[in-house]
Amino acid sequence: MTDATSAQSAEQFWEERYQGQDRAWSGxxxxxxxRETASLSPGTALDLGCGEGADAIWLAEQGWRVTAVDLSATALRRAAAAAADAGVAxxxxxxxxxxxxxxxxxxFDLVSAQFLHSPVAAEGERPGILRRAADxxxxxxVLLIVGHAGWPSWQCGQPPFHYTFPTTGDVLDQLALPDGEWEVETEDxxxxxxxxxxxxxxxxxxxILKVRRTAGRTR
Structure with a gap:
């Protein structure tokens, strides 16, 4: 990731994005x-970069107890209101x-990182966050990491900012999971x-990368 878009902080960037529209995501x-969690038995879940809360609310509706995290206070307020409306607050x-x-x-029984990309994060931040997610x-x-593999098909010419999209193999290398302690269940x-x-x-x-911890944590 790179701060090529502007010199503003990540907090300022995401606050301005959410405050600039009534809804940033589909809900x-x-x-x-x-797809990857429907067959799991509900337990405790951690939703990293929860945005306006759609994933966390869906998990709660399935019976999970969710810790949902975001940098934007505006996004969290919207998410909490939506959870109350859904009856899962x-x-x-x-x-x-x-x-x-x-x-x-x-x-947590499930740690989910869905599209944890940012145009204003320092190079190397995402791998460190994902290693903490694995811990x-x-x-x-289960650790479930979903990310973009590239720009949309309609993106022509110079992209809006520089970003190197990691493959699932890149992510596995960055995670540096201990041998014998993890099993790859989905790499798609x-x-x-x-x-x-x-x-x-x-x-x-x-x-999509889904890995399961098969042995106790040693790190």
């Missing part, structure tokens, strides 16, 4: 999260963290519909 849970603990500096305490997975639990690439800002058809390719 629906991410499809890879639904008591199942979600909303926490504000700059994940490059602080991280939620505890161990937070309980024995027998999917192509989904992604219309351009004017609503014209387009696609985007995403990567």
């Amino acid at each position: 629906k849970p991410n499809e890879p999260l639904v 008591e199942r979600i603990d909303w926490q504000r963290h700059d994940l490059s500096a602080t991280f939620p305490q505890g161990r 937070a997975v309980a024995e027998g639990g 690439e999917i192509v989904r519909d992604a219309p351009d800002p004017e609503g014209r058809p387009g696609t985007r390719t995403d990567n």
